[in-house]
Amino acid sequence: MTGATAEEIAGRELETATQEFANIVATHRPQIFRFLLASTRDADLAETLTQECFLKAHRNWAGFRGDSSAMTWLMRIAINLQKDHWRNRRMQFWRQTQTHAVDLDEASEWLPSGESSAEQKLLAREQVKQVWQSVRGLSERQRTVFLLRYVEEQELSEIARATGLSEGTVKAHLSRAVARVRAEVGGKR
Amino acid sequence: MNFRDKIAGKPEGQEAQAEMRESEALDQEFEQALRNFRLSVHAWSEAAYNRPRAVKTVRQRSWRLAAGWALGCVLVAGSVSGGVYERHHRQELARIAAAARAAEQQKQAAEAKAREEEDLLAQVDSDVSRQVPSAMEPLAQLMAEDESK
Numbered sequence: 001m002t003g004a005t006a007e008e009i010a011g012r013e014l015e016t017a018t019q020e021f022a023n024i025v026a027t028h029r030p031q032i033f034r035f036l037l038a039s040t041r042d043a044d045l046a047e048t049l050t051q052e053c054f055l056k057a058h059r060n061w062a063g064f065r066g067d068s069s070a071m072t073w074l075m076r077i078a079i080n081l082q083k084d085h086w087r088n089r090r091m092q093f094w095r096q097t098q099t100h101a102v103d104l105d106e107a108s109e110w111l112p113s114g115e116s117s118a119e120q121k122l123l124a125r126e127q128v129k130q131v132w133q134s135v136r137g138l139s140e141r142q143r144t145v146f147l148l149r150y151v152e153e154q155e156l157s158e159i160a161r162a163t164g165l166s167e168g169t170v171k172a173h174l175s176r177a178v179a180r181v182r183a184e185v186g187g188k189r
Numbered sequence: 190m191n192f193r194d195k196i197a198g199k200p201e202g203q204e205a206q207a208e209m210r211e212s213e214a215l216d217q218e219f220e221q222a223l224r225n226f227r228l229s230v231h232a233w234s235e236a237a238y239n240r241p242r243a244v245k246t247v248r249q250r251s252w253r254l255a256a257g258w259a260l261g262c263v264l265v266a267g268s269v270s271g272g273v274y275e276r277h278h279r280q281e282l283a284r285i286a287a288a289a290r291a292a293e294q295q296k297q298a299a300e301a302k303a304r305e306e307e308d309l310l311a312q313v314d315s316d317v318s319r320q321v322p323s324a325m326e327p328l329a330q331l332m333a334e335d336e337s338k
Binding site: 030033110111124127128132150151153182185186 | 219223227228233234236238
């Protein structure tokens with residue numbers, strides 16, 4: 001009798017956890033994909049890494065204690081996956097042969113819909129291209145911090161938790177990244 | 190709060206404020222560039238996220254992968270079984286050759302033994318004939334004559 005009740009409780013808990021995780025996936029998947037897309041400029045790779053991210057999250061879902069938000073936790077997994085992807089020796093071959101990363105012109109084609117006149121569109125496209133060019137020249141850490149701040153609009157404290165760095169270090173990386181982007185974007189005007 | 194303060198969270202100072210005022214126009218343009226960049230990435234991501242997935246390509250890739258593995262397995266199995274068959278065939282030939290050699294040796298040994306026995310019998314006959322006592326020689330001559338008749 002007691003055993004059956006415990007089984008029922010365990011079943012209900014499992015169902016609740018599954019439902020919770022499904023909600024997490026539905027809520028955060030587009031954002032994780034966007035960050036990975038901006039980091040890699042490769043939609044297929046971003047899709048693969050997003051799936052890996054949620055697979056890993058699902059495996060470790062029981063161990064998630066809620067110390068940080070689910071988004072921060074997922075972003076941390078995504079950042080590590082992205083780092084692993086480029087550093088993993090087993091992926092070196094793929095890294096050399098993968099050709100799906102779009103060039104900067106193509107990446108700059110996506111424009112905010114608000115630009116009305118042709119001149120505004122041209123200016124916006126040029127600006128976006130320049131930022132992409134600068135971002136490409138940043139170090140991996142600077143790029144991650146920059147994208148989290150200016151694409152994902154995260155707070156410094158959130159970025160610090162997601163990257164595992166101190167807030168001071170995040171600030172320093174961000175400052176250097178912005179200085180570089182600013183210099184390049186400004187210098188090309 | 191101005192743009193630089195937003196980045197680094199620095200407290201506003203008078204010098205910084207003056208510097209900020211000078212570069213306010215540049216800041217605005219830079220902010221605009223960052224805004225455009227963010228909106229552009231969002232638009233791209235949304236389009237890429239909602240695009241139809243290339244399931245067929247993945248299937249094709251997995252089919253090719255499976256076919257590659259199957260072909261590889263067949264080649265390996267063929268090589269291994271060919272090697273095993275070749276080895277077995279050679280062993281069989283060696284066994285037959287060894288059996289033939291053994292039979293030949295046995296035959297030769299039997300022939301040699303038969304020759305030895307014949308020689309021995311011949312020697313015994315001659316020895317026996319020599320050992321006939323001299324007193325019996327006339328009788329032996331008579332027997333020989335009877336036989337010749």
